[in-house]
Amino acid sequence: MGKEIKLPATPQRWAIHLSNVLKAFQAVHGLDHFPVDVASIAREYSKQVFPDEPITLVQGEAMSKNFEGMLLPNPKKKGEWGIFYNNAISSKGRQNYTLGHELGHYLLHRHQAPEGIQCSGRDMLDWKSEYAQKEAQANTFSSFLLMPLDDFRTQVNGHKGSMEMMQHLSDRYGVSVTAAILKWLDMTDQRAMIVVGKEGFIDWAWSSERLLKSGVFYRARQETIKMPTQSLAVRQDMMIDNLKGVLHPKGVWNANEEVQEMTIFADQHEMTISLLLYPKDPPFKSYEEDEGDSLEDTYQRFIKTGQKPY
Ligand SMILES: [Zn+2]
Structure with a gap:
C-alpha cells in the first residue's frame, strides 16, 4: 500500500474538502470561484487522489425523462469511471446539480456499487429504501459543493428572504x-x-x-x-x-x-x-x-x- 490518506466521512465534509482544494487552486491561478466547474474537478481530483479509479468521462446523454444522471464504470477499462447527465433536461442548473450529485456517488458510494448507479427522478423512488438514502447523501454533497456554506452566508446575511x-x-x-x-x-x-x-x-x-x-x-x-x-x-x-x-x-x-x-x-x-x-x-x-434542539438529518x-x- 502507498501513502494512507485520511478521507472525509460525510457528504458535507467531502464537499468542504473539495471546496478548500478548489479555493487553493483558484487562488494560485487567479480564477473565479463560482459557478463551480464540477466536470473539471471530477476529472482532476479523481486523477490525483484515486489514480487507479479516475473519472475519465463526463458527458451529456439523451436519456428518458425518468433519469437525471448516472455513474458508470468503463466497461472497456477496469477501474475507470464515467459521469453522465441527462441533456434532454435543458435546465443548466439542474445539469450542474446532477453532475455534483454523481460526483457525490463516486466519492461516497462507488465501492458499494461496482456496477454503477443510475439516478431516477424522485417520482420513481421508494423513499424508505437504502437507495433513497444514497440519493439524499449525493444531493447533500452536491448542494454543499456548488453552494459552499461560508460564501452562501456572506451572500444572504442581513437579507430578508426574497425571490430576487x-x-x-x-x-x-x-x-x-x-x-x-x-x-x-x-x-x-x-x-x-x-x-x-x-x-x-x-x-x-x-x-x-x-x-x-x-x-x-x-x-x-x-x-x-x-x-x-x-x-x-x-x-x-x-x-x-x-x-x-x-x-x-x-x-x-x-x-x-x-x-x-x-x-x-x-x-x-x-x-x-x-x-x-x-x-x-x-x-x-x-x-x-x-x-430543545433535536437536529435530525434531512x-x-x-x-x-x-x-x-x-
Ligand atoms: Zn443518485
Missing part, C-alpha cells in the same frame, strides 16, 4: 432557483417554506426548521392537497408583480397567520414555485419548541413529515 435574492443565488452558483431556495431554507432562522405547485395541487413542499417546529408543513407526497385558490400561484395574475409578491391575509395560506408569497412560473406555467414567508413567531407556542425528517429530502 434566490434568483441572484441561482445565477451565482449555476443552480436552479429551487436548489437555491432549499439551501436557504436549510440555514435560515426564518419561518419560511417553498411550495411547488402543479395543476392546482401541491406537488411537494419543504419548510425551514423553525417553521417545521411550529407545526407548519405539508405532507404533499402522502396526501392530495389543493393549492389555495387565492394564492399567486393559482391566480397567475400578470398584473401583479409576482416576484415581489403580496402579503396574504389570514385564511389564504394559513388560517391563523398572514403569509407573504412570492412566485415564479416555470415550464410554460405548468409548474409554480412559491416562496412563503411566515411571521417571525408562531401565533401559538407549539410544544415542539420546548423539546432523511429522517423526510421519513417523519414526508417532505422532499432535497
Whole structure:
C-alpha cells in the first residue's frame, strides 16, 4: 500500500474538502470561484487522489425523462469511471446539480456499487429504501459543493428572504432557483417554506426548521392537497408583480397567520414555485419548541413529515 490518506466521512465534509482544494487552486491561478466547474474537478481530483479509479468521462446523454444522471464504470477499462447527465433536461442548473450529485456517488458510494448507479427522478423512488438514502447523501454533497456554506452566508446575511435574492443565488452558483431556495431554507432562522405547485395541487413542499417546529408543513407526497385558490400561484395574475409578491391575509395560506408569497412560473406555467414567508413567531407556542434542539438529518425528517429530502 502507498501513502494512507485520511478521507472525509460525510457528504458535507467531502464537499468542504473539495471546496478548500478548489479555493487553493483558484487562488494560485487567479480564477473565479463560482459557478463551480464540477466536470473539471471530477476529472482532476479523481486523477490525483484515486489514480487507479479516475473519472475519465463526463458527458451529456439523451436519456428518458425518468433519469437525471448516472455513474458508470468503463466497461472497456477496469477501474475507470464515467459521469453522465441527462441533456434532454435543458435546465443548466439542474445539469450542474446532477453532475455534483454523481460526483457525490463516486466519492461516497462507488465501492458499494461496482456496477454503477443510475439516478431516477424522485417520482420513481421508494423513499424508505437504502437507495433513497444514497440519493439524499449525493444531493447533500452536491448542494454543499456548488453552494459552499461560508460564501452562501456572506451572500444572504442581513437579507430578508426574497425571490430576487434566490434568483441572484441561482445565477451565482449555476443552480436552479429551487436548489437555491432549499439551501436557504436549510440555514435560515426564518419561518419560511417553498411550495411547488402543479395543476392546482401541491406537488411537494419543504419548510425551514423553525417553521417545521411550529407545526407548519405539508405532507404533499402522502396526501392530495389543493393549492389555495387565492394564492399567486393559482391566480397567475400578470398584473401583479409576482416576484415581489403580496402579503396574504389570514385564511389564504394559513388560517391563523398572514403569509407573504412570492412566485415564479416555470415550464410554460405548468409548474409554480412559491416562496412563503411566515411571521417571525408562531401565533401559538407549539410544544415542539420546548423539546430543545433535536437536529435530525434531512432523511429522517423526510421519513417523519414526508417532505422532499432535497
Ligand atoms: Zn443518485
